[in-house]
Amino acid sequence: MENQLDQKKRIAAEKAVEWIEDGMLIGLGSGSTVYWFIRKLAERVHDGLRIQGIPSSKRTEQWADEMGIPLTDFSKTDRLDLAIDGADEVDPKLNLIKGGGGSLLREKLVNQVADKLIIIVDDSKAVLQLGQFPLPVEVVPFAWQTTVNRLRELGVEPRLRMDGARPFVSNNQNYIFDCAFQTIRDPQALHRELKQVLGVVETGLFLNMADLVLIGSEQGVQQLKKQA
Numbered sequence: 001m002e003n004q005l006d007q008k009k010r011i012a013a014e015k016a017v018e019w020i021e022d023g024m025l026i027g028l029g030s031g032s033t034v035y036w037f038i039r040k041l042a043e044r045v046h047d048g049l050r051i052q053g054i055p056s057s058k059r060t061e062q063w064a065d066e067m068g069i070p071l072t073d074f075s076k077t078d079r080l081d082l083a084i085d086g087a088d089e090v091d092p093k094l095n096l097i098k099g100g101g102g103s104l105l106r107e108k109l110v111n112q113v114a115d116k117l118i119i120i121v122d123d124s125k126a127v128l129q130l131g132q133f134p135l136p137v138e139v140v141p142f143a144w145q146t147t148v149n150r151l152r153e154l155g156v157e158p159r160l161r162m163d164g165a166r167p168f169v170s171n172n173q174n175y176i177f178d179c180a181f182q183t184i185r186d187p188q189a190l191h192r193e194l195k196q197v198l199g200v201v202e203t204g205l206f207l208n209m210a211d212l213v214l215i216g217s218e219q220g221v222q223q224l225k226k227q228a
């Protein structure tokens, strides 16, 4: 039986399908909320909707394949009409922490070329200030020890994400370090500082990217729009 959390994710995800139009090229995000979106999108495709998607993780690609969603890639287009993705935290300015599933680099590459980015979350993800969720930072495996020492100088103890007994390896063959900052007062400044560290590939801070956030709650789906 569907639990309450899944229900909140599902209603937010299903709402997002309302923004899909025939002929669109769509960025397909990652995570358990996006799973519900893909299921609903697949229903529409089976009913005759013509769209193509670009997945932002191997898991999403697998789901899309299994459910019959046509896919394309960046050799065919360098822009998308719309991207739909999940998030780990969302602040009132629509800044995000992403990367809980470890796909942050591909997600950022896909989302940045979309004309519109819609984020789908349950209400536990809406926060006043980012940082409670440990910020995922993708790091090149070579010399990761020196990279982590530089990260420590920013006042955080990075934790190497594990997959059982081995380091978790991203879809791009990198490591992920989860950085528990607790509160991130200036996300732009932190993102800039992290990106200056040699060996850091990308951070899970998605700033000024989202246009709309759909938040699933017991009361229904709340919409948070980007302020003009």
Ligand SMILES: O=C(CO)[C@H](O)[C@H](O)COP(=O)(O)O
Pocket (backbone or CB within 6 Å): 029, 030, 031, 032, 033, 034, 085, 086, 087, 088, 097, 098, 099, 100, 101, 102, 103, 104, 107
């Ligand atoms: O950024 C992500 C993966 O890298 C996901 O979108 C994020 O972790 C949210 O996942 P879920 O919907 O399962 O809570």
